[in-house]
Amino acid sequence: MTTTIDPPERRETAADKLRQGRHAISERWHHAPRWVRWVLLVAVIAFFYALPNKEFYQYLGPIPTPGANFTQVMFTVSIYVLLAVGLNIVVGFAGLLDLGYFGFFAVGAYTVAVLTSPSSDLKTLWPWLAVVAIAIGLTMVSGVMLGTPTLRLRGDYLALVTLGFAEMIRIAAVSSEFLKGQRGFNQIPHPPGQYADGRPWFGVLDARPYYWLVLTLIILVVIGVRNLTHSRVGRAWISIREDEDAAQLMGVPTFKFKLWAFASGAAIAGLAGALFAGKQNFVNSQNFELLNSIIILAAVIFGGSGNIVGAIVGGGLVAYMIERFRGIELFGIELYEYRFLFFGLVLVVMMIFRPQGLIPNRRRAAEFKDRRKEVIVGE
Amino acid sequence: MSDTEQTPAVPAQAAAPAVETVDKREPLLEVDHVTLRFGGVVALNDVDFTLYKGEILGLIGPNGAGKTTCFNAMTGIYQPTEGQIRFLGQKISGKKRHQITRMGMARTFQNIRLFPEMTALENVQVGADAHHKTSVIAALLRLPRHWKEEREGREKAERLLEFVGISNRMHEFARNLSYGEQRRLEIARALATDPKLLCLDEPAAGFNPAEKEELLQLIRQIRDQGVTVLLIEHDMRLVMGVTDRIVVLEFGKKIAEGLPAEVRDNPKVVAAYLGVPDDAA
Known part of the structure; x- marks a missing residue:
């Protein structure tokens, strides 16, 4: 230098x-x-x-997306935020490089699809709400199943195995008869609830109720994650990230807590998958490309790994930016086609000027009263 | 469990020497004819000694004598090829590292290994968490146990930081602490696990004489609160000043054991440290 x-x-x-x-x-x-x-x-x-009300966002200048329904975009953004919050537990707090996080999202979405859709071989046709808990539970189980053998590995090996996991899920979705491949599952039921006049809360045309539902769940999930990270559990995760050997020797059952990190992250992805399936009405193998795993990981790092607000901002901005390019033409070129090029450029610039992310993990003192006292003592 | 009473955290009591109350014959850690081979290399060769409750034992030897290897075998990082290590009468081998810590053995590292992106307070809290039982569910839902253990852990951590003398740096990230402060923080973190045995791996490395003196004081205070101390050091003078007994290793073998004065005058030890003069060989 x-x-x-x-x-x-x-x-x-x-x-x-x-x-x-x-x-x-x-x-x-x-x-x-x-x-x-x-x-x-x-x-x-x-x-x-x-935000998703037209009466409101029409005054927001360049923020609404010109080439796509802004409400739909906001729903996608909210799903990415939820995923980023979940992945941040695994990557940001516990320091486990998970390249296949989207696989858990797929497990959640497919669980809902298989149990509710009339195209499913099971023909159970259960209502959406009944299946959400099952989807979260199964995703957690898949997280534990993947984690039990692999969390004994460290660093690069773990990254490879998780990458393999996501590909396995995707390939199973493409080629398994049971999971219907490209044809997919249709008529997945929406979340329940209806207005006095009989119209459902969660319809086909209006994405706002779904967005509000996800937003509410994000708030609940963030409260939960915050409770975890501000406790013994969070300290264990961070100590594992910082120095796994030292953590073990200080009495942290590292394997158990790594497994919990994996399971909690997976549960959040499962929830996101269930919400996605309930909104889309249709799930097929094209929804779960590897690229998505990479985008979420990039979002977490972009926002500031190990910081919940950072993950929210990262997930939101990345998902939003990608959609923002839609419908913009420059010299006759549709910019949306080049969205990942810009995304890559932004990431490169970030890594040069702000490698710790937009809102880095600079966690502050538990109580700032103490901190002021300390300053006085220091002087 | 008597964990809380054992916490060595009240500096005021430290002045009273507690040596005479110690039952020298109650074994805490037994290294029973331990041999450790890495491939063809014999790192430890039939090493055999016992650590009694309440004493400060020095484990010394020239560089490469196998001190840290011995240490790692004791804390369960290496499995002995032959022989066994017993802590409080129980075999160490086969136990997980965190279980060994919970049994009451804590250590510091020769090259400092703190959690750099955590504050000093949080580093010590991690140690205190070794005996906490708050589950993920309890933490998620903020059940009473979470609050109780959180408060206990925090108070204990504050007490210990005070004890090692860095409480004014409580909310600083560990990586921002000075070298000496980091060494003290490591000791505080280890003490937070309520150890019966505290193993210090060259705690004075890189210290100047004044800092070494302060450290010796601290080690005595820790012992006076009922914690047995195992001290690895290759600086003979430092060890002489603080230990009750000394074990000397050379080339993976125990060559002497005894009171500091005995060991100092032992010709084998002198030879190991100074080399043997040609005419005396």
Whole structure:
């Protein structure tokens, strides 16, 4: 680094400024009174609940997507956010490189499809709501089944095995008669509920109710994940990420907690899969390309691995950016065709200027009162 | 369990020497004729000694004598090829590492191995969690056990950081601590597991004389609170000042064992450390 002639100093200052800027924001946030934080949080959540209403988003300038139904896009975005929150447990907290996370999403979606769709060989035709819990449970079981032999492996090996897992699921979906391949499953029921006049809450045309459902579940999942990470469980995960041997020797049953990380991440993916199937009405093998696993992993790293807010922002932005390119033409070229090129460029730029992600894992003191005290003592 | 009473965390008590109350004959850790081979290399050759409750035992020897190997065998990282290691009368081999820690054996590392992206407090809390039983469900739903153990763990961690003298750095990331602070943090983290035996692997490496003196003080305080200490060190002078007994290894074999003064005057030990003069050989 020091061998280059001019950049070191200039880049240092630029990076410093950036860091200070971010630091100031996080500092302000953490030193803001509790009620201010709550008001801001509620405002942000309210914004996202209001977002898919045309009466609201038409005033948002360039934010709505020109080439796609913005409400539909927001549903996709919300699913990616949910997945990013789940994968962040595995990759960000426990430090396990899982390249096949989308496989669990597929397990969730297919469980719902097989048990509810009339095209299924089982012909069980159960209602959607009854199957969601089964989908989550089965995905967790598949996570434990994959994890039990493989979580004894470390690093690269684990990445390879999980990659293989996702491909197995995909190939099974393509070629198994039971899973219907390209033809897929149709008429998967929607979530229940109807208005007074008999119209269902969750219809075919309007994606908003689905989006609101996912958004609500994201909030619940985030509360749950936060509870876990701010406890013995989260400390165990992070200690495993930081130094697995030392963690073992400090009494952390590492295998057990790695398995829990895998199972919790899988459960969230299973939930996302079930929601996706319930909304799409149709599931076939084309929904589960390997690329999706890569996109979610990239989203987590992009947002800031090991930070829940980072994962949310990363998952949301990545899914949104990809859709935002739709319908934009530049010199007669449809930019959507090149969406992954831009995505790649953004990632490369990120890795150069901000390798720790947009909102990095700079977890702060548990209580900031203590921190102020400490500053005073330090002086 | 008497874990909580054993927590060596009240510095005020530290002044009172507790040596006379120690029953020297109660074995804590028995290294029973242990041989450890890696392929053709004999790393430990029939090493045999016993660590008694309440003492500070020094394990010394020139570089490459097998001290750390011996240490790793004791903490369950290596399985002995022959012989066995018993802790509180139970065989160590076949036990998982975290189980051994829960039985009451904790260690620090020659090259510091903290959790760098966790705060000092959280590092120690991980150690305290060794005896916690909050399940994933309990943590997820914030059941009373979570709150109780969380509070206990935090208080214990704060006490221990105070004890090792870095409580003013509590919320700093471990990687931002100075070298000396990191070494102290490792000791605090190990103590948080409520060890009956604390194994320190060259804790004074890289310390200046003043820091070494402080460390010796700390080790004595730990012993005075009822924790047996095993100290690996190749600095003879440091070991002489603090240990009750010393075991000397050379080339994987025990060449001497005894009181510091005896060991110091033992010709074999002198030879191992200084080399044998040609005319005396």
